[in-house]
Amino acid sequence: MIENEPMIGPATYFRPEHRAALDPRTRALVDRREAVLSPGYRLFYDHPIEFVRGSGTKLYTRDGDEYLDVYNNVPSVGHSHPRVTAAIAEQAALLNTHTRYLHEGLIDYAELLLDSFTHGLDTLTLVCTGSEANDLALRVAKQATGHRGIVVTENAYHGVTTEIAAISPSLGGTDSLAPWVRTVRPPVDDGAVMVADARTAIAELRAAGHGVAALIVDTAFASDGFLAPSPGTRSALAEVQRLVHAAGGVLIADEVQPGFGRLGQRSGEPGLWGYRHHDLTPDLVTIGKPMANGLPVAALVARRELMSAFGERVRYFNTFAGTPVSVAAARATWQVLHDENLPEHAATIGAELLARLSELVQQHDRLRAARGQGLYLAVDVVDRETGAPDAQAAVAIVSALRERRILISASGRDNAALKLRPPLPFSRADVDRFATELDAALRDLD
């Protein structure tokens, strides 16, 4: 649900004009795939890769070639983690029904999960995808506030349902937004621009009669440039949160990407949720992607009073959500996350990876502004002469790394940032391997 690469310009996707250059098996698969799947489907790389096996931070082709995964944030506790696999297999063999019969697994998991939330976020609703979670969050916000207006960051991405695509400017620009949506710049530097934009957005929504139902923010600000928390971002977000509440709206923290330890442990915190890094107190939190290490599981966590206001007027039942198999996968993922101390590890190894990236920025004038938090990092690729974002070079680096069996992507508004978000059990050896290959790819490019 969360790929923000632009429609046009250089991209790391397969293009039909590369068909002739493919090996026969890949060409045959690409042709067969093209014949049956919607034209909207894309394949990564000019030479797409067929993976058949995964383990930890590695993916393997049919021929046994090993790739280091510095891209995939869904298999967050590692590809095909044996404990998650075993939990899925065991539960699938026993039972997989829905939430209208009692099943203790669901209750156990809900208790575990909610225990990690603060500030009265005490009520769980399971869904299947991050898009469904955000769609439901907006329905709840609108019902509970009686307002319709939504405030988002200027390059936000929150999902693909009709409603959520209409609040996601990264998909189609501000032209594609619904009339009741206003954008604010993200809290860069001291965050003053975000506060000023929020005042304007709120005033406009009120003047238009929409009122303010919610501000929704990805707490990693991933599609807005990967902003790490700082005193500046914290004070700006605190003020924006105050303005939204004063206007009768609620704050939705979209933790679909940053959640479950991706941003690493903050000192004195369990380290699972991005909003804690920013000292926010959201009213609704959406989670998903890494929640069950790849099975379609997502959720909305909310203050109970908001869900009561919604539940009194609206019926909501999601057939596939909260089923015993989904919950078994989510619970095993949760247990691995904690037993293997992955949020703490993400902070430590993420800092090392960021340090290596920063060294490379010193050594290569094509790289600039290594940044991020935990194992969610980015670095800009720029033109060496002008310092302008260089999407062409970013794509060339991604492709060169693919040849070196390293998976990353180019992302950001200009498609000129390298995005790093590996499975959390990323090791020191993985950091070395990645940094060495990136260094070599950059030298080759010079």
Add this chain to the structure above:
Amino acid sequence: MIENEPMIGPATYFRPEHRAALDPRTRALVDRREAVLSPGYRLFYDHPIEFVRGSGTKLYTRDGDEYLDVYNNVPSVGHSHPRVTAAIAEQAALLNTHTRYLHEGLIDYAELLLDSFTHGLDTLTLVCTGSEANDLALRVAKQATGHRGIVVTENAYHGVTTEIAAISPSLGGTDSLAPWVRTVRPPVDDGAVMVADARTAIAELRAAGHGVAALIVDTAFASDGFLAPSPGTRSALAEVQRLVHAAGGVLIADEVQPGFGRLGQRSGEPGLWGYRHHDLTPDLVTIGKPMANGLPVAALVARRELMSAFGERVRYFNTFAGTPVSVAAARATWQVLHDENLPEHAATIGAELLARLSELVQQHDRLRAARGQGLYLAVDVVDRETGAPDAQAAVAIVSALRERRILISASGRDNAALKLRPPLPFSRADVDRFATELDAALRDLD
């Protein structure tokens, strides 16, 4: 996603006032559940059931009590079918990534699946839920036609995203519909009312400037009263389809419930899709629920030109859709469906079940109008004096059958129809057991 029980009136849900009557374990589970899940969650029955194991058409409690499942249409090839379980376990242990790498399983499955469609329905887009499938179908229809208006049946249910709830009058009545939605009566009798309503709906949508983007129909007309195909429904639907096409709109067949053989094989047909029973030629088809026997898998099948029109302007990527584990489950389900001749079986055993229901209608003046198709059947419960729908009696029958270890539900606009939609491997012994217990429950009620 598809429970149409009304918000008010008698229902077969647990109510807090029954808490004291629960056994201690059930009470403890209910209390714990209540403390963590959204108030919108419901439990079936005044005395909720905790299942821990399922097999074929049976569900089992912790104490080993066996229940006959005449309700659950998602585990359509049977609860925890060993071939589906094995496929999930095997693939989960190997790999579970996304559709931007090549994976032959996805291609194999897409080829198998599309081969069962007709009339140029040649392009697959995988999603995770029926709601997502219908939401995407509407986005595609709107983009491809340039229109906005949607026509639905008067008690339609199509899902729970913001957009789809706004075209689902069964959730909140016509007041809850978006301004660009119009309803038509279903094709009862000779279907003349549907044709007349469609003419009005189309004229209104055009006059309001919305135009006609799509007519969407559940091809079992489940929430509109379970209409089996007949010469009357066929000719009415053919005319309505013609009117929609003439207005520049498309036809969306919602096969989320009727699809994958639920309606039984029609002579000379593979029998997988409800639209074939009605001789319709839809432009878009949505499928889901039984597709992977319980894993969150759904899809949109479409004519390629529509998806091209959409794909040129809109980016769509669904993280959890089409992953190797989801596809492995879907493919194993498909294989079992065919290897065990379940669509053919659904026709045969469904006819037997319908015949037994019709006998019971003869014997019990509380029952009326046994109807349906394949293993998707309904019978009305009426007041013996007045013949009016009797929701109270329907709920009493559902509860009495629960005590007799038979699972069914009350449904329909008045909540006064018994709804039967068991897993497809429903046996002759299962038919006997169900009919015997329903007969006894009715006698007890007299």
